[in-house]
Amino acid sequence: MAFQSLTLLGSTGSIGRQTLDVLRHLKGRIRLAGISAGGRDLELLAQQVVEFQPEMVHIGDESRLGELRARVMTHWSGPMFAGAEGLARIAAEAPADVVLIATVGWAGLPPAMAAIEAGRAIALANKEALVCGGTLLTGAARTRNVPILPVDSEHSAIFQCLHSSPRNEIRKLILTCSGGPFLNSTKEQIDVADADVTLRHPRWKMGNKVTIDSATLMNKGFEVIEAHHLFGIPYDNIEVVIHPQSVVHSLVEFVDGSVLAQLGPTDMRLPIQYALTYPERFPSQIEALNLGKMGSLTFDDPDHGRFPALSLAYAAGRAGGTAPCVLNAANEVAVQLHMEGRIACGAIPRILRGVMEQHRHEQAPSLEKLQTWDRWGRDAAANIAAAL
Numbered sequence: 001m002a003f004q005s006l007t008l009l010g011s012t013g014s015i016g017r018q019t020l021d022v023l024r025h026l027k028g029r030i031r032l033a034g035i036s037a038g039g040r041d042l043e044l045l046a047q048q049v050v051e052f053q054p055e056m057v058h059i060g061d062e063s064r065l066g067e068l069r070a071r072v073m074t075h076w077s078g079p080m081f082a083g084a085e086g087l088a089r090i091a092a093e094a095p096a097d098v099v100l101i102a103t104v105g106w107a108g109l110p111p112a113m114a115a116i117e118a119g120r121a122i123a124l125a126n127k128e129a130l131v132c133g134g135t136l137l138t139g140a141a142r143t144r145n146v147p148i149l150p151v152d153s154e155h156s157a158i159f160q161c162l163h164s165s166p167r168n169e170i171r172k173l174i175l176t177c178s179g180g181p182f183l184n185s186t187k188e189q190i191d192v193a194d195a196d197v198t199l200r201h202p203r204w205k206m207g208n209k210v211t212i213d214s215a216t217l218m219n220k221g222f223e224v225i226e227a228h229h230l231f232g233i234p235y236d237n238i239e240v241v242i243h244p245q246s247v248v249h250s251l252v253e254f255v256d257g258s259v260l261a262q263l264g265p266t267d268m269r270l271p272i273q274y275a276l277t278y279p280e281r282f283p284s285q286i287e288a289l290n291l292g293k294m295g296s297l298t299f300d301d302p303d304h305g306r307f308p309a310l311s312l313a314y315a316a317g318r319a320g321g322t323a324p325c326v327l328n329a330a331n332e333v334a335v336q337l338h339m340e341g342r343i344a345c346g347a348i349p350r351i352l353r354g355v356m357e358q359h360r361h362e363q364a365p366s367l368e369k370l371q372t373w374d375r376w377g378r379d380a381a382a383n384i385a386a387a388l
Helices: 014-026 042-052 062-072 083-093 105-117 127-144 153-162 187-192 208-216 218-231 269-277 308-319 323-339 347-358 367-387
Strands: 005-009 031-037 056-059 080-082 098-101 121-124 148-150 170-177 238-242 248-254 259-263
Touching (some): 014 042, 031 042, 042 056, 056 083, 083 105, 098 269, 105 121, 105 127, 105 323, 121 127, 121 269, 127 148, 127 367, 148 218, 153 170, 153 248, 153 269, 170 218, 208 347, 218 308, 308 347
Parallel strands (some): 005 031, 031 056, 056 080, 170 238
Antiparallel strands (some): 170 248, 248 259
16 A cells, blocks of 8 residues: 555544544554644544544644643643644644645645645645645646645546546546535525525535535536646536536546546545555445446536636636636635625625636746735635625
8 A cells, every 4th residue: 555654634624534434444554643623623633633643733723732732641742733834844744655635725735835845645635725726736746756646526536537548548527516505596596595505515514615615616616627737637628517416426538539437425435545545445434336226317517607606717727827816715705704694695706706807817926925815815805795
């Protein structure tokens, strides 16, 4: 097996908890070298530290560092970091072969860069890192000769379908999308929906932020940008199809007309395990797919009129430079306002469009420039939202 040790960033979130479930299933084949969480669920983080005995621990909330240390001190002792700088430190310094980044939003980009620059492979469940800094990350990975392994089910599916196929054999990448809670909703219904409705995803159990992004299809738009950076495929050759059953996770069409699809249960532990055990496969704890009981599989084109966020993501990706970073920053603000009940769902793409119209993007930005534009995008989104 390629990897013997792991640093996990975002351990108390949905992906983080499922990653630890995979480690339990693998029964010691992969050691947990470092663990990190924001700190909202301090009790769970403390339990994880005691159970897995990592060599280093990080907590995002610096004010709770002492409390965490007190909770684990009779069962664990070792270096403990806090804050944004501490997150980059554990990503680079914990003695791990691979760093799985399961944090949400912009916060995943700096530790991803730190891990790559330290020569660590990264398993990426944080799509925003590639959305905001895809050119930087992929360039650094090539320079350091370390892999970026996809954990998102769609990109894991494409990764498996490609199986080292040369790029000149690929005609098209096809990302599938369940359609979320608004699959059969009118534009008017989507526009007035509150967070209680937006968070009712029919297929996946995820964190609130990614669930809302899935409802607006911004999540799929970000996955388009991610696929462009991961696989080097032009945006014109990356498509999205609505597939409500969520059995086909993505497809690859080759130049001879052949199409390969990856199918599997709607269980994130499958792509997580594949990323951690690549290039090998091990038996999983997931119930096998029963084709006889599956019923029909349907596919349809997305309605860009009902889901304008998808078009905004394509436009930002094609513009490149700082545009995807600004779009992500504005989206994080708009989604937070929606979760707080301050705006309806339909206001999210209006805010994003307004921010992108004001943005004058730069090409080939540094990480520091991206941080500046991230702040600008957040401020612009807040100002536009206040004027609605």
